[in-house]
Amino acid sequence: MGSKVLVIISTGENEKALTGLMYASRALSEGWMDEVRVLFFGPSERLLVEDEMIARTAREIGAAGKGIACKFISDREGISEKIADMGLQVEYVGTIISDFLKDGYVPMVF
Numbered sequence: 645m646g647s648k649v650l651v652i653i654s655t656g657e658n659e660k661a662l663t664g665l666m667y668a669s670r671a672l673s674e675g676w677m678d679e680v681r682v683l684f685f686g687p688s689e690r691l692l693v694e695d696e697m698i699a700r701t702a703r704e705i706g707a708a709g710k711g712i713a714c715k716f717i718s719d720r721e722g723i724s725e726k727i728a729d730m731g732l733q734v735e736y737v738g739t740i741i742s743d744f745l746k747d748g749y750v751p752m753v754f
Contacts, residue, residue, distance in 0.1 A: 646678035650741070650749040656687025658695055664754030665701045672708055681744060683737060684713040684727075693726045706731025712740060 651668040653661050664682075671680045682705050684692060691698045692713065705711040711732040718724040718734055728734045745751065 646748075647676075648679040648744075648747070648749040649677050649681075650744045650751045651680065651682045652741075652751055652753045653682065653684050653688040654686040655754055656691060658691060658698065660754050661688050661691050661695075661698055662701075664752065665698060665705070667752070668710075669701055669704060672705070672710060679749070680710055681749065682711045683741065684711070684732070685737060686714070686717055689713055689717050689723060689727065690721060692730065692732075693723050699730060702732060703730045712737060 649671065651664050653664045655661050668680055668682045671677050682702075684702070692702050693699065702711060713727045713732050713734050714737045715724060715734045716736055718727050724734050
């Protein structure tokens with residue numbers, strides 16, 4: 645069985661979000677895990693469009709095809725297009741999260 649991690653960034657606090665993003669970015673670039681996926685959910689989605697450090701790392705994750713943001717939240721905040729422009733998928737995430745868990749991904753929540 646391979647090593648798979650789902651990094652869920654849900655905090656609205658910059659430092660906590662950056663901690664999770666740094667781990668995910670390094671796990672991707674260094675091959676620490678077989679699979680790494682990053683999911684932005686809730687208050688973290690505002691950070692994507694307001695905080696340049698978070699946006700920069702999110703764009704890298706998006707370019708690797710490993711990032712998803714919650715469409716319900718981003719639509720409510722009016723930021724779906726900005727998030728999609730970062731290269732992140734913007735999807736309803738309830739079943740996506742459930743499918744990752746069923747597929748053996750270990751959740752890390754920041």
